[in-house]
Amino acid sequence: MEMYSGHINKLIEELAALPGIGNKSAQRLAFHMIHMPKEKVNRLAKVMMEARENVRYCQECYTLTDRDICPVCSNQKRNHNLIMVVENSRDLAAYEKTGKFEGVYHVLHGAISPMLGIGPGDIKLKELVARLEGDVEEVIIATNSSLEGETTAMYISKLIKPVGVKVTRIASGVPVGGDLEYIDEVTLLRALEGRVEI
């Protein structure tokens, strides 16, 4: 769009490349930023860069964190023999918000998806298997109830059972096709309580 300035065009282009932001939203955001106080724009830019620079994987559960070991994993009051497997850190946050899960997590950072070309080697699965060398009693699979989530759950179940660890799946209280992070806490808890061995 020649009628804007080069700087605004570049900004619109960068913003439109973010997920869920179309061209119109990118325009709106860009013009909003141009009108924001300069300090606010610089702060947002700094926070973005700092987050990208300093956030890393927890060495135990692989969630995103500022520290080597995340607050959940470094909490000795949690049950470290009970591991809930989730697809991403947002799903971890969703269960953590219920305040009722006493165990720890394992974040896969994805789900198996033949369609997207994501195989077992592309998510944190061997890292999960490595954790089972300890005294783990139960692995609760809390991947989404989507096709990919179910596929991943089945794969993990087959992978882990030979090790002799109990494997459960959160109950189908979670609506089929639903994305875990958008589900209310009551449903999340019901799904946790109703988990069955698979």
Next chain:
Amino acid sequence: MEMYSGHINKLIEELAALPGIGNKSAQRLAFHMIHMPKEKVNRLAKVMMEARENVRYCQECYTLTDRDICPVCSNQKRNHNLIMVVENSRDLAAYEKTGKFEGVYHVLHGAISPMLGIGPGDIKLKELVARLEGDVEEVIIATNSSLEGETTAMYISKLIKPVGVKVTRIASGVPVGGDLEYIDEVTLLRALEGRVEI
């Protein structure tokens, strides 16, 4: 959300403060940024700061531009005696995209809104009046057809008519309550052609 890192929380907070970005979208964007290559995050941050730093108002029409005088105003082939008044630079871009308007623009950066406490002094109105000291033949008011846009149109009409300049309003081909930037080019052109003196 304690379960995330402080850096991610701060980023989510900053993103959620942007218009049209709710808490869930902010989370999604933040996690996306964490997984982006570092150079890409830094480039987005840099583009944001540079845009805010370098973009200014055109000294003639007050649109946002990288230069002292914007490309439209510095184009001597345009009819500088025909001024289209728009609410913001996105609306200017919408008309400019039709490629059929030969005049120049005046960007108000807002509309009169008693509800939001935006008065005539808060938008670029005296700057518009100042421009009429030249040989301006016609002022086309192309504010939105919202309550605020209509109010602003009436106000400008009353303000300018005593000066002896012809004042027109784009036709009501634009759907009532509609936002100019989302309207298709054909409708925008029909509205321009059907403009009537007010």
